[in-house]
Amino acid sequence: TKHVGRNGYHFFQPSMNTLAQAHLQLMNDLWLALDRHEFRLLYQPKFHAPAGPILGFEALLRWEHPQQGLLSPDLFLPLAEKTGLIVPLGNWVINEACRQLREWHLQGHTEWSMAVNLSTLQFEQPALVRTVLDCLARHQLPPESLILEVTETTAMSNPDESVRVLTELTNAGVKASIDDFGTGYSSLLYLKRLPACELKIDRAFVKELSGESEDATIVSAIVALAKTLNLKVVAEGVETTAQQAFLTQLGCNTLQGYLLGKPVTPQAVDALCSQAVPP
Ligand code: C2E
Ligand code: CA
Ligand code: CA
Ligand code: CA
Numbered sequence: 001t002k003h004v005g006r007n008g009y010h011f012f013q014p015s016m017n018t019l020a021q022a023h024l025q026l027m028n029d030l031w032l033a034l035d036r037h038e039f040r041l042l043y044q045p046k047f048h049a050p051a052g053p054i055l056g057f058e059a060l061l062r063w064e065h066p067q068q069g070l071l072s073p074d075l076f077l078p079l080a081e082k083t084g085l086i087v088p089l090g091n092w093v094i095n096e097a098c099r100q101l102r103e104w105h106l107q108g109h110t111e112w113s114m115a116v117n118l119s120t121l122q123f124e125q126p127a128l129v130r131t132v133l134d135c136l137a138r139h140q141l142p143p144e145s146l147i148l149e150v151t152e153t154t155a156m157s158n159p160d161e162s163v164r165v166l167t168e169l170t171n172a173g174v175k176a177s178i179d180d181f182g183t184g185y186s187s188l189l190y191l192k193r194l195p196a197c198e199l200k201i202d203r204a205f206v207k208e209l210s211g212e213s214e215d216a217t218i219v220s221a222i223v224a225l226a227k228t229l230n231l232k233v234v235a236e237g238v239e240t241t242a243q244q245a246f247l248t249q250l251g252c253n254t255l256q257g258y259l260l261g262k263p264v265t266p267q268a269v270d271a272l273c274s275q276a277v278p279p
Contacts, residue, residue, distance in 0.1 A: 027083065029065065030076055034089060038064050041096055042263035046115070046234065046256045050248040056113030058149070058256065059097040060263045061089075081119055090122040094135050098146065100266055102139040107273070115147040115177060120154040124161070129168050136174070143173030147197070150176060152184030155194060159186075163193050170195040177234070182222060192229060198254070199226045203237030206257070209246055216246070223251045 033039060043057040063071040080086040094116055101114040122128065136143050148169065155162040155178065166176045176196040178186075183202050186194075201222055205215045219235075226233045235247045238257030247255060 026076070027079060030063075030079060030083070030085060033063055033065075034085070034092060038066070039089065039092060040064055040070075040265075041093065041100070043100070043266060043269055044256060044263040045261040045269075046113075046254050047260050049235075049252050049255045050244050051255075051260065054112065054261075055254060056115065056145075056147070057101075057269070058115040058263075059093060059100075059117070061093055061117075077119070081121055084121065086119045086121050087125060090119060091131055093117075094132060095138075098135050098139040098141055101145060102141055103266075104269075105141065105145070107270075109273070113145045113147055113175070115149050117149045117179065118154070120157055123150055123154050123165065124158065128165065129172075132169060132174060133172055144175065147175040147177050149179040149200065151179045152181050152186050156184050156186050156190075159190055163195070166195050170197075178231075182218065188225070191225075196231060198232040198234050200234040200236055201252070206235050206237045206243055206247070209243050216250075219247070219252075220250055227251070 040062045041059045042062055044060055045054045046056050046058060047053070048055055061073050061077070063076050065071050077086070080089055097114050097116050101112065104112055118128075125131070132146070132148070133143070136146060148166075150162070150166070155166075170176055175198075176194070177198045177200055178191075178194065178196050179200045180202045181199040182205055199222065201219060205218050205222075208215045209219065210216065223233050232253045233251065234254040234256060235243075235252045236256045238244055238247065238255045238259050240259060243257075244255060244259055
């Protein structure tokens with residue numbers, strides 16, 4: 001047993017102590033996880049509205065913790081962002097997603113794109129553009145097949161710099177998507193300057209969608225705005241056939257959600273395709 005100093009120890013409730021310990025343990029495990037190859041990517045399909053074909057996939061990170069099982073990004077991404085681990089981890093995500101896409105392209109699905117989420121800290125790395133372009137070259141992928149998803153909030157954290165970085169990337173052919181749209185505070189003028197190809201309507205607006213809801217008005221407005229700016233509209237979190245029909249009618253180009261396809265392992269994607277497309 002460890003010796004605990006007389007000061008300090010008794011000020012904590014045992015439960016608090018356990019919680020703090022669990023937090024420290026997780027932080028420690030997180031740094032080792034990359035070297036131990038414990039991170040996985042799941043792939044969620046994006047469909048041409050209303051029901052296909054599949055246009056591509058979004059890579060979604062998971063941590064296969066040796067004791068705690070498969071962990072969602074909400075449980076470790078904030079910690080990874082705070083400690084800076086998100087930079088090497090994010091680089092791993094970009095590379096692994098590109099490697100997987102190349103495999104699918106070689107299997108004949110050359111029309112598929114891959115979307116990768118970028119965190120704020122990752123987006124602010126001076127080496128980001130170089131990293132992305134090197135990765136595309138390494139895997140012999142056309143730049144147009146990669147979509148970088150940046151949240152409206154990330155883009156707004158340093159608006160001028162975001163325009164500069166996204167311009168550099170889109171000039172090279174890479175696509176950009178404004179994620180969680182509607183939750184941030186970007187202005188129309190700013191949106192017009194951002195060289196993105198699509199807006200992703202946040203799940204929150206899709207959730208309560210029905211003919212009479214206020215969210216229907218918001219979604220219509222976002223679609224109209226996107227059309228004006230020449231952007232595609234992706235709706236995420238589509239769970240019901242009613243939402244699917246309504247979003248399609250409102251003019252959303254792309255749908256994503258549990259109704260059409262959950263995030264799955266690459267093996268599950270392969271299994272689906274070997275059924276659908278005979279060799
Ligand atoms: P996001 O980019 O907005 O991704 C959508 C989230 O909604 C995913 O959660 C996805 O699994 C979930 N989702 C998809 N369809 C549905 C649906 O129909 N209903 C519901 N209720 N949920 C649905 P996930 O995988 O837990 O990821 C959460 C967030 O973590 C992501 O939100 C993204 O911001 C972040 N994230 C995930 N992977 C990465 C990554 O590789 N790098 C970075 N920087 N962030 C990531
Ligand atoms: Ca996303
Ligand atoms: Ca989103
Ligand atoms: Ca989100």
